[in-house]
Amino acid sequence: MKLFLKTFRMIGIEKNYGFNFKKGLNFISGPTSTGKTTIFELIDYALGAKQHKSYIEVGQKCTDIELEIILDNTTYKIKRRLFDYKLPVLIEIFDEANQKFLEYGIFDVENSDNEKSLSSFLLSKLGLGGVKIANQNLSFRDLFKYSYLKQIEIDNEDILSSESNPMLNNKRKSTFEIIFNFYDQLLGELKSKLKESQEELKNETLRYEGIETFLKTSNIENFESVKLRRNEINQQIIELKALLGDKSNHKSEGISNPKVQELNATVRLKKINLKKHYDELNDKEEYIGKLRLLSNQYESDIAKLDATIMGIKGVNKYEFLICPNCMKPLEKHQNKANCHLCGDNMDEIVENTLILKTEKKNTVKKRNELEKHISYEVTEKINLQKVIKKLNDNLNSDERTLEELTEEYVNPFIEEISLINMILGKYYKELDGLENSLRFIKELNRLTLLLSDKEKEVDRLKKQIKGKANLNDKVSTFNLLSTRFSKILKEFQFPKLEKAYVNPKDYLPYVRERKYNSLGSLGAVTLITMAYYLSIFVETEDDTYNHLNLLMIDTPRKNLGTSSQNEEFQDEEIYNSVIKYFISLDKTSSEEMQLLIINNGYPDFLPKKDLIVEFSSDGRVGLIDDI
Known part of the structure; x- marks a missing residue:
């Protein structure tokens, strides 16, 4: 079936x-x-x-x-x-x-x-x-x-x-x-489509072969082995983070200066606050993007309405001698109130034009109101960026002050913390590579299905053409x-x-x-x-x-x-x-x-x-x- x-x-x-x-x-x-x-x-x-x-x-x-x-x-x-x-x-x-x-x-x-x-x-x-x-x-x-x-x-x-x-x-x-x-006319149409589908199959095959070659030259193993290695690294990262947290708790030991402890607490609060503002900024940018998409849609609708209205007016400027569609002669119309192409009364056209103009007016109004709102949101975004900049500057200043206050104190855990961070960095780099490998493997699997599907489509067309020959x-x-x-x-x-x-x-x-x-x-x-x-x-x-x-x-x-x-x-x-x-x-x-x-x-x-x-x-x- x-x-x-x-x-x-x-x-x-x-x-x-x-x-x-x-x-x-x-x-x-x-x-x-x-x-x-x-x-x-x-x-x-x-x-x-x-x-x-x-x-x-x-x-x-x-x-x-x-x-x-x-x-x-x-x-x-x-x-x-x-x-x-x-x-x-x-x-x-x-x-x-x-x-x-x-x-x-x-x-x-x-x-x-x-x-x-x-x-x-x-x-x-x-x-x-x-x-x-x-x-x-x-x-x-x-x-x-x-x-x-x-x-x-x-x-x-x-x-x-x-x-x-x-x-x-x-x-x-x-x-x-x-x-x-x-x-x-079906047979000719199917032959034309077959040629197009064969070209698409060729392009899909080249894309598949490109990804397959990349995976082979990169010595990337199969999906399961990459997934297993990713899980092992994630477990190592969890253990290292726990160790890093334990070492960091001792980082300020030996520093009795109350001002250092107070400044440490202030820096932590400012970092939390800064992250909150960055999240708010990302949400704001996403929202403005959606508003702009809607505004573009309004612009498109207005352009279509303009084209339709102008088309109604434009086509009646001319007294056609031949039909622009079939190229057969038309009688010249004498009645100016009628359409120059078909001779029908223009009353309904005028009414339709008024409807289109009303629709355009309403769309323009909605577009203008939306633009005002976008302008307001952009202003809010700029103000938020200023707040983030100011908070960043204050945070940088506090961190420099904290560094000056503690530079004379040599913490015994600093070297261990640095080593853990270095190992973590290597694991994260390998993890990024594995994630990319998984994406390529998934895409290759997806392309395998699509390629098979496209081959079926070409075979189906060939079968159709053969069956429709008579x-x-x-x-x-x-x-x-x-x-x-x-x-x-x-x-x-x-x-x-x-x-x-x-x-x-x-x-x-x-x-x-x-x-x-x-x-x-x-x-x-x-x-x-x-x-x-x-x-x-x-x-x-x-x-x-x-x-x-x-x-x-x-x-x-x-x-x-x-x-x-x-x-x-x-x-x-x-x-x-x-x-x-x-x-x-x-x-x-x-x-x-x-x-x-x-x-x-x-x-x-x-x-x-x-x-x-x-x-x-x-x-x-x-x-x-x-x-």
Whole structure:
């Protein structure tokens, strides 16, 4: 299977919350408001959704979401901060040899076109990195739309929310063609990506060989021997420090001058105070740095708004004779109040411009207030630096005075203390070298995994190119898909089922010679939408297709049974037949797919092995069960 969800985990302040998935059918049941839908939405968030809902309980108890997934027999962990949507995600790779996760990299979530984005990472592991569709980059989110049927969309009369938007509709259709492998530009895109990946593999190999050569020429042993030597040195340092402390206690013996003793105490207090001020200064500098990052973000937002506003004004300065996009002739517009490019009325543009100007004004105001605060903090930092300088000067003066008062006294422990300090210095130097060695060894281990991963990616692309050399026939594909779609609706006991098919023109489902959204019943839309998603899911099981082999359905009961407003869909057997179909899929294809279902309750005939999570009706057992 292409993508397998292994473990869902929310990192809590006091404890973690989560569970494991299995292959085949995974049923999650429980009453309303126990956290069922939250699970799917946070999985979606971990896989790159722009944001999640502001769950109060989650915000009070948890900080991060972790999702362990398996791609091409390799386990990865995606970790993303909750409620902080713009922060990048951390991806770790599982080291089978040492049975632990190692850092793989930090990936952007805001811009899916970025080569270091979460989307690019996931697509590269699926063998679809760098593919362009409808003049845009294919994103993982385009594929994932065919794997997640949300509760709010299961009866939606605009499947995948794209029909009303020509650009999104073109992208939806191109993604569909890629999934079923009859997208005629896919082969060229994959060949281009293969060349790029081979170059990346070459660079990674050179980096690996450089570190390996350094370790060999430096006579650095293996990880365990370096670690053992480090532990031995740390123990020696502890013993020497204890001895040094004992000798230092005798350092001032024989000096009866009260002024010396008083000055010694003063010097110790000033050193403590100086350390406190240095810590405060470091905190202050870190805080100012964060404020400056936020200020830079405001500056970036303002620049983007300026560019947008100027673009709206600038493009209407000219009366275009030909379209700057497709280079086809345009009629010259006479009406000055209309757009010179498309001829539409400019009232909405003016309104949008006012909105943008208001947003810019608010952003500038926030930026200015932030700059005032930064200025105040910088002043505080300068004052703190002055205090530290003055305290340093006083401390230096006191130490010189102390040295003058005690220079005539020869302490018998001075020579021993100097010798101990010299030995300590040697140990610290060796320890620094060992720490560097450990870092290099860890990096080499990490690069070993990354190199192996990159080699898999190149092999995967080669396999994809070989498999895509002959594209699937579109007519045959739609015949198979329509047959599957009709068969699933029969399994669902769809009332008055007549000719059901997936149209090869718009790639959407039709029943009774009518498109899915014109049947006049939400119960019908629910069944048709599920059957449509499932038919794509089932027909793309083998490796010649590009579906994720994952399908998440939230609330299949919606508008069915007693909850239906339409009498012909109130039969409880219709809902039961849907669940029976899910169970049959688990029996016939459990090793090839992963089907996740969320619902309020389940029929008695559901196998207990498929019920992976059940929340209680008393509210005591939920996603977060200790609030």
